[in-house]
Amino acid sequence: MTPGRVWIVRTARLAGRVVRALGAATLLAALVAGLPTALIHGVGWPLPGHLPGLEEIAAVLLAPMSSSFLLDTLACLAWLLWLVFVRDVAACVLDVIRKARWPDPRGQGGPVRRVAAVLIGALLVAVLGRTAIAALANLPGPARPVGHTSVVADAPAGMTPAAGGHTSIEPPHSPVEPGVERVRPPRHGVHDSLWRIAQRRLGDGDRWPQIWDLNQGSTQPGGRVMTNPNLIHPGDLIRLPASGPPRAPAPPPGPTTPTPPSSHPAPSAPPSEPTAPAPATTPTADHAATEPAAGAVTWGSGEVFVSLGLAAAVSALLLRARRRHHARYRPGSGRRDDDLPTTPVVYQLRLAHLHAQHHNDDPEPDTQTDHTPGEPAAREHPHDPVQSTLAARTHPVPADPPSAGTQPSAPVVDIALDTSTHHADNATTNTAAGGTAVVALDLARVHGLGLLGPGGHAAARALLLTLLTTAVSAGEPVPSVLVPAGDLARLLGVPVPTTHLPDTLTVVADLETALATLDPHTPVPQQPTVLVASPPHEPHQQARLQQLLDNGAQHGLTALLLGQWRPGVTAYVTAGGRITATNPGLGEPLRGTRAFTLPETATGELLSFLRTTQPPVHHRTANHDAAPDTAQPSNAESGPDRLEITTNPPAPTPPAADADEHTHEPPPPVAADTNAVTPVPLVLTVFGAPALRWRPNPTQPDDALQDLSPALSNRLLELLVFLAVHPSGVSRHRIIDALWPEQPPRNPASVLRTILSRIRRALDTATGGAVRELVLAEHGHYQLDPAVIEVDYWNFAAAVTRRRATTTPEQRTHACQAIVARYGGPIANGLDAEWLTTARETTRRDALDAVAALARAQVETNPADTLDLLETARGFDPHNELLYRDIMRLQHVLGHHHAISRTLTLLQTHLAEIDTTPTTDTINLAQHLRARHTGISVEASTQSPAT
Structure with missing residues (x-):
């Protein structure tokens, strides 16, 4: 900025301060001196000149009200109000002089005290400036209670600090013995929990199981026995383990999240309450939200705005579903009209993923640039087309899957696109082309994410689909999603039958049922769990949910709340998808970004698509009623010695005109x-x-x-x-x-x-x-x-x-x-x-x-050549069970009985690539063919590791 422009800006600021000072001083003088002056000259002395008798009082009360009596009465009330206002002004001035702090307009005293505090504060800011006020706030003064921190100076724009300006729970007033912590009462809707006690006293919230081991079964004041780590009450006495260095929690598989700096509020601090922000002053704020950006996928009017990672996951699931569908083809049938149907949103996401791959290879179709001759082009030749789609995922996939017995980690999901390219300290950012970055949020770390505003439901729908698709396509543990029926209907616009939903999404009756399902009386879950629901309104439900999220975060338990959630992070999403206000601390990286959003129709189509891409019924463990998969191949029409591919008539010849x-x-x-x-x-x-x-x-x-x-x-x-x-x-x-x-x-x-x-x-x-x-x-x-x-x-x-x-x-x-x-x-x-x-x-x-x-x-004259022919066909279609069954039949006819088990094992290996296992018919056929020769059951040798 040039010196002249700096001088103009400073002059304008000084002029603004002068105008504000004059306005505040004028209004204050008018109320303090102008009001009594006007009353004296306009009304005069409103009270009688002598003490009236009973006859005079009765005459005035019984006579019709005169104008002079009404003016005198109003003047008396005005004098009383003036006296109260002058007293409050004096009290605010004394507070500023003695305590050197900003007058609190939310303090005690009523509306008159608030008006006085606002006027004194406005005059003080206009005269001294905000920097001086902040310096006064840091001067030595009366001792503040331990654990209280002022957040007025650090509160971001668009956020209102909690009442009292404190960000932690008050310490108990009654002393306790060393090594014991008293459960604090709730403050601003935030309840105490074992996780927060461990974070506050031990420096590591993940050490709460050590506290629970010491206190399980203990008798609390009032005679209550502690039997559930998620049900503690204010006033309970919690014994603490011996002090020592906090243990470092094991990093979860997948993307790691850096530790936030110490300047951020601790996770145990209740965040301030987001308020609806003022309309954007920049006319292009919402217009920019409709423009496509690198790292994101959008079309139409901008209602569909999702990450490229979601597009890649849907593309991979579509390819995998197609391979399972194509593997059911019966050779010789001649069918060509049974392609897997795709909805418009699935097709668009598939095309967006392909366009992103082609964009990396050939950025602009109209470009005149040429590839350098002799230099190998950046080209992939994977054997598995599904694996090639995963290369475009936003987040890296762990090299080795988590072993059995390890604790599941909550998913790190794409939530927004950061067009300002600032990098957050507590969220994973992946810079995309064009200077943009995809912001990924660790849901378990924030202890619940709440979404407010007109765009909150659309952002929640995009997050829900990201949770359900990314893990499935990458082969990671699939999150189990719990959602009450009413909240699901509000998300999708209409009630959706459970037969149209994937098995990983469980619909429960209400929030109370979901909380009972999440209550960890069972061992550590083997998969992350996400609750999608409206925040509870009852205090006991809110305390129960908060303690579940606090204590279950290290086991992969988290929540996506359709409303404000004070104990975690809350983000306000505008109708254009902009996140304009968040909590300080862990929510700050989301402020100013554009949230990924999905409309109701597209969300319903994607959920139905996920249902169709699940493994067949004979393989998966379903939690919904589903019809049998009639498209699975069956050997009911052929015996153990008759080939299935020869039971059909010759394939019909397509019309010659079809070209x-x-x-x-x-x-x-x-x-x-x-x-x-x-x-x-x-x-x-x-x-x-x-x-x-x-x-x-x-x-x-x-x-x-x-x-x-x-x-x-x-x-x-x-x-x-x-x-x-x-x-x-x-x-x-x-x-x-x-x-x-x-x-x-x-x-x-x-x-x-x-x-x-x-x-x-x-x-x-x-x-x-x-x-x-x-x-x-x-x-x-x-x-x-x-x-x-x-x-x-x-x-x-x-x-x-x-x-x-x-x-x-x-x-x-x-x-x-x-x-x-x-x-x-x-x-x-x-x-x-x-x-x-x-x-x-x-x-x-x-x-x-x-x-x-x-x-x-x-086959009748030369079974050996037919077996070689089917082995060749198996290379054409390695996932077709009919070919494997016919190969096993020919191996039985030719006396190659020991090869039957190897054929079945090979089938199991190939079907594992498409998330399925051999059907019961295939396993029974292998056992029957082996048993006809040896009389020994081969059940042990035909069990698939996946089953």
């Missing part, structure tokens, strides 16, 4: 003619990891080709794969819809020209000018040039087309053999795009249908 992604377009005829004469220079492999290779010499063998893939980014490879699975070419708008489904570029034609130019330059540099043009573009239609490139998918598609057009069993067998031989695994393994889901599943089912047709043709 979308669910069918295979025939490869261009030019490719076959060209390949028959001279090998083409480029080879594109789309099955498995995509790769583009160059043949410098036409006589060079395929295993000696030069790999050009490192010169291409993910976006360029994805375009080549998309064109490869459409041999006849595809229009521009279909390319844009597939590659940029969420945010299409402003100028699609220019973007495609840029990408094709990048491909051309990369090929020209890598091949030394031998190959330049790879894509034929004409009138908005794009196609790979078959005279320049050959694709493995084209040979597979040609075999599928021949199988559909065959008229004899021999032709069909040859076509099926070609399909099985040319299927090389999932299309573009390592690339993650929504359009690839259909293409991968279609080709996989084509290969499985070919396996079923070959097995049907040769």
